[in-house]
Amino acid sequence: MSKPKENLFDFQLFKRLFDYIKPYKAVFYSLIVGVILLAAFSAATPYLTKYAIDESITKKEERDFLFYVMVMLGVLIFSTVLQLFFIYYATWLGQNLVVDVRIKLFNHLLRFKMKYYDNSSVGVLITRAVTDMERIADIFGQGLFMIVRDLLTMAVVFGVMIYINFQLSLIVFAMLPLLLYATRVFQKYMKKAFEEVRNEVSNLNSFVQERLTGMKILQLFTREDIEYKNFKAINERHKKGWLKTVWYNSIFFPLADLSASITIGLVAWYGGLNVVLETGGVSQGDLVAFIMFVPMLFRPLRQIADKFNTLQMGMVAANRVFKVIDTTSQIDDHGTTIADNFKGAISFEKVYFNYVEEETVLKGISFDVKAGETIAIVGATGAGKSTIINLLNRFYEIQSGVISVDGINIKEVTLGSLRTQIAVVLQDVFLFADTIMNNITLNHPEITEEQVFQAAKDIGIHDFIMTLPNGYNYNVKERGVMLSSGQRQLISFLRAYVTNPSILVLDEATSSVDSYSEQLIQNATDKITKGRTSIVIAHRLATIQKADKILVMDAGEIVEQGTHEQLLKKENGYYKNLYEVQFLKEDVA
Template sequence: MSKTKENNFDFNLFKRLFQYIKPYKTIFFSLIALVVLLAGLSAATPYLTQYAIDDSITNKEQKGFLFYVILMFVVLILQTVFQLLFTYYAAWLGQNLVMDIRVKLFDHLLRFKMKYYDNSSVGVLITRAVTDMERIADIFGEGLFMIFKDLLTMTVVFGVMFFTNVKLSLIVLLMLPLLLYATRIFQKYMKKAFEEVRTEVSNLNSFVQERLTGMKILQLFTRETIEYKNFKNINERHKKGWLKTVWYNSIFFPLADLVSSISIGLVAWYGGLHVVLDDNVTQGILVAFIMYIPMLYRPLRQIADRFNALQMGMVAANRVFKVLDTTSQIDDAGTNVATSFKGSIKFDNVHFSYVEDEEVLRGISFDVNEGETIAIVGATGAGKSTIINLLNRFYEIKDGVILVDDINIKDFTLASLRTQIAVVLQDVFLFADTILKNITLEHPSITEEDVKQAAKDIGIHDFIMSLPNGYNYNVKERGVMLSSGQRQLISFLRAYVTNPSILVLDEATSSIDSYSEQLIQNATDKITKGRTSIVIAHRLATIKKADKIIVMDAGEIVEQGTHKELLKKENGYYKNLYEVQFLQNEVA
């Protein structure tokens, strides 16, 4: 392991974190001022107690004693007020800083390539955006400022002790190296333990998220017992990670208390002996030192505790910054802003692979004229859906060029390109919100009246109004309150209301009732009319109506033509596919 990795505190990481403090520098420096004030006041009470005993109690001066009591009360009030301000604004700074980082992280995630999400766990990313962020907030709320406060308090207290009595201070100092060494060892092992805990938390979140999302599959294949055992194993590893931190705490903190108690005992023994034998140590000094020792050792004990929060925060920050440092964005260097397309599309010798050296598209070329509807057919894995992904620039092509209106799609800004291409996917995703918001996606230029008119145009207004609360019906998470056919209709309306120049349909009507199928067919006819459309065909009606059919197999275009032209080819791929698959569906 390198030296850098062994460091308990990564100053480069903290320096980067500090960049986010700049907008709140007034609060930051105010907190430092409060730390200084609190450290100064910390030694005031024992110091005043010393003089109250030596000047007033010993001499039985009631008036002088009252004066010291009033001073101690003022110090207590000031400490309370300053501590309140310090605690609140330290947490306030941490939460504001985390809010800024979380917003930046989410904005960064929104622009990642689809390939990044193909290879990443959703549960892990949720951990980064939620749980890890709270640990970063603890750096300021419970970690850094508290450590600084504790160190400054120790320095002030020991300075006052040394100024008051050197010999008693040296006795206290005898036990300090042992505690410092123990603290150092504690920090080292706690860092490793917290890294393990964070890893297991990510694994736990990922496992639970995936199983809850795929609960239907688990129950269909009776995987409940197996997944229960898997969860127990993951939870056991998580528990063991946390128990390591508990074990280290259970060793360190009693040791710190023991060292503090021994120091108090030595001071009481030595100081008490000299109170009796000579005047080098007064009763007030002895009492003050007994009060000073916990104030000296408690911050050191707390530093280790604060360091736990700091370690967790730094580990979390490192994980978050790794995501922020990930460069997985589609190149958005285009300058052309597409306000509309005529609709011509050209794929010219396009090569593409999701995994290096495993090509999914092998030099495909085809043209789509303005206003045409083309159907793409082929077996599963032929590369049909990949064409949709590449047209929207969800992935970068390996070789070749894709043109829209004779312009390379890379020359358009991503936002304007995707605005002009509407996609209805086979797997419809709806958010846990109203139908209206799922259609508009809160686009400011799309009104409720626009949505209702569009729904009437494609013939699904009555269906929506038949639902409770109509357009304000909440479909819940992933649209579970709607059938697959109803979700498909909502996705058609979502695409249609944006008035796109190019429409892409990945049709999915298997397991859809006949009523929904008829509505979807009517919607398809309506929204494809007069605009360029690419349809991944699963229905015979769409194939027959297409101006051109592109037949794909193993990432290559094997045939092109109209339905009638392709059926005339003897032993043609499409003819065989039609007779085996589509003709059977028609008979059924």
């Protein structure tokens, strides 16, 4: 069975890119005019040279010769200025188009479900947003307009050559079919080679990004030599992909140069013979003009193949970017209710959920939290504790059941307003490479510095922050590496506190901090949870003891619920066993 014919150029994809040009139509059409003018003037110099030789040099007419020289100088200056503006605005158009596409891509990425990121490589997404975008810009800056210019230049040169001397034109045209065929084959193989290169670039970016992020783990487990070998293997595949393109170039371009040289030789031989024998078929001006025309005809064809490489790389990159943009992995945000100020009554009714099909994580759980209550959720790792928090924030969609706040199904609440009312402090704190102030406010325009200062004083960490160089303007670097884990946790807690949430969630927020930091957080917890609905997932005893209700989870189900005292009274109860195993030593200490 024969394979479907593969198009060398995807017009549907280009049509989609063209939609992004619409805001810049004036520049685009000006570039089209510029392309036509450049092509029209391309044959002027050889044409004028022919007449300067035949009408002035041969006839020794000095006045006419100076006229031709001045006209050629004018054409040269005009073409140079036009070329300057053409190259600048072609690149300008490509960069502006990429800005718009990149903004759309990033805006799309911001709204993906967490499940999408669970299954995607960060390195690949970075490649799409950065490297692939530059290749798209090259479609217009170095690809499309240059190809159109070269094609029009060839057409003009064709016409002028035929007009000047048909016999010499036949010699030139006889060599073109071979080069045209070689160009088409070259383009076909280069497209496949560039697709392979783009794949390997994505793999390389993904590998390096993950290893740099997890460098501490690699060194702790002495994986340096193993990862070095893995990197060499990936880098080798990347090299081989690029060498394919180099190999195809090394075959095609010498062949193109050889064809041009042979053609010039044939023109010089036939034309020169005619001039010497004075047969009248070829003049001296014709011969010189054609020797100038041949490179002008063959060089664009050679450049078209080169620019087609750029165009193909750009189209491959555009296809990859649009695949991400076309991905529908957003949480449905069709809610019409805007959450202004929740009272905080939370209800889960027979909620079923799974991350992976046929692997149920929550098995029909139901519970109620009254407004202003503090509940604790405990259980073994993988019991589904953090999943409850993810679902309350609608990071994932449930398979069945209802989650409501203040009696309103959270699907009926706009996503932005829902998450604004819920503040979460995670165990794994993420800080941006920015100042402490910006990491606290996340550049929220309604949170003032005075509010941050007062919140920090309430929690008791204002003095700690002020001991740092530049205080609140201290740059914590990537992921907050300049701070200890306890300090990062305090900053994260302050970030949640300063938003004045209706519902507070502490997801094992004190599990990785020292005793001093834990005491600071506990003091702040007492302040912020007062009169505010709070959900605490914790291993530490102090918070659990004060909770109004404790939910005990096992394998995606709520197996017990009640106060600390009530649960401890249950003989052979799950919580009692958990307390004795995990908490008793801490209580004694």
